[in-house]
């Protein structure tokens with residue numbers, strides 16, 4: 001070493017700065033391993049704040065600060081540095097050991113005004129759930145390193161954080177500014193880290209962190225969810241289960257108790273598990289509805305009372321247990337849905353039959369005695385807003401005939417009757433008046449026109465309708481494009497298989513009444529059809 005003592009100055013808290021270069025003198029050949037030197041700090045660097053390296057070009061030792069020094073802890077540091085060659089010393093036999101060359105370095109740490117320091121830098125504060133707003137939950141203070149106390153320091157909460165707490169500017173006291181509740185969406189995590197600033201007189205700041213942790217509280221009392229029960233003659237115990245919105249330890253295990261003294265003497269509760277119990281009658285009790293108040297206590301001591309309604313009944317006749325219990329109410333609702341479905345299906349079936357009947361009569365090849373009764377079977381399709389009985393037959397005078405997409409209109413005073421070509425082909429003429437109903441059907445198929453009328457009961461009607469039917473037949477015959485004829489042929493839908501009657505068209509094959517026995521075995525949906533076409 002050129003010198004045995006060095007003194008340097010460095011500001012506190014600075015890191016990775018070179019503070020000293022230490023030259024050495026070596027008489028060995030330069031730039032050889034014998035002259036290359038290695039420095040070592042052999043004392044005063046227990047905290048490893050310093051490091052020394054060798055500059056290969058100059059063979060100087062370079063002393064650096066690698067960790068911030070603290071003026072308040074130590075104002076100066078004294079290091080002892082040793083130097084060696086990379087190559088071991090070659091000792092002449094019987095000579096003295098070469099003494100190691102050392103040098104001491106005194107490092108003076110210079111004071112810097114620093115911001116206040118929180119102790120600890122992270123403070124955890126546990127808060128019970130649902131405490132009142134403004135509850136003091138702790139104190140968080142910082143010290144100014146220069147003064148060693150908290151005087152003159154003011155505290156703030158850095159903006160843009162969870163808005164749960166406030167800190168007193170002077171005292172550092174921490175209070176809640178909201179009701180902390182883990183059920184609130186933003187508090188579901190149950191904790192939040194909040195950065196707090198401390199500012200000293202000179203405006204230097206230091207930061208610390210408060211970790212607020214919401215401890216679950218006993219907010220809810222347990223309740224029995226299902227309260228309506230039926231108990232039959234077999235007296236099978238009822239399982240009561242309570243629920244509590246809290247987490248452990250403010251939830252299960254629950255303690256159940258019948259709070260009504262009279263009922264407690266006739267009913268008993270036996271434990272099933274932490275959550276549920278069995279409720280059963282103690283001795284012989286009469287059938288009837290029992291309203292049993294049951295209190296449930298959670299592990300935190302919070303009590304909730306629920307009324308359990310037990311319908312103790314014979315269950316031999318189901319109606320006996322009806323009406324007062326939830327299950328049965330639900331059952332009847334289900335039944336209601338099926339009833340509605342059945343009604344809809346029934347309506348559709350009725351419509352189907354109606355269409356089929358129209359089709360059957362419309363074919364006109366059914367040489368059955370279709371009496372005037374046939375008109376009573378759903379065949380009157382009329383938009384009539386009829387005056388009814390008082391309108392006499394002779395009042396019906398054709399005033400106006402319009403052709404509108406195959407439909408005719410007949411006006412009879414205030415009474416309007418429609419003759420309509422319905423669906424894709426069957427012509428239905430319906431006239432209603434004075435309680436008399438008549439049906440006229442016209443069909444054209446494959447160029448052949450067949451006209452069939454159900455038997456007219458009244459000659460007046462015959463006189464009136466005959467010329468009109470003739471006109472209609474004439475119109476049908478005029479249709480040479482077959483388009484209309486096709487329509488007539490497709491007068492009803494195929495209704496599936498399985499019927500003994502096969503199809504409605506089979507009616508045309510039956511010329512004798514005796515051969516129609518199959519009508520007795522028709523499926524229900526064809527029965528009305530059969531009855532409409534056959535007067536039995």
Ligand SMILES: [Ca+2]
Nearest residue numbers: 070071072145
């Ligand atoms: Ca310091």
Ligand SMILES: [Ca+2]
Nearest residue numbers: 112113114145
């Ligand atoms: Ca300082």
Ligand SMILES: [Ca+2]
Nearest residue numbers: 113114144146
């Ligand atoms: Ca300061």
Ligand SMILES: [Ca+2]
Nearest residue numbers: 220246250298
């Ligand atoms: Ca609870």
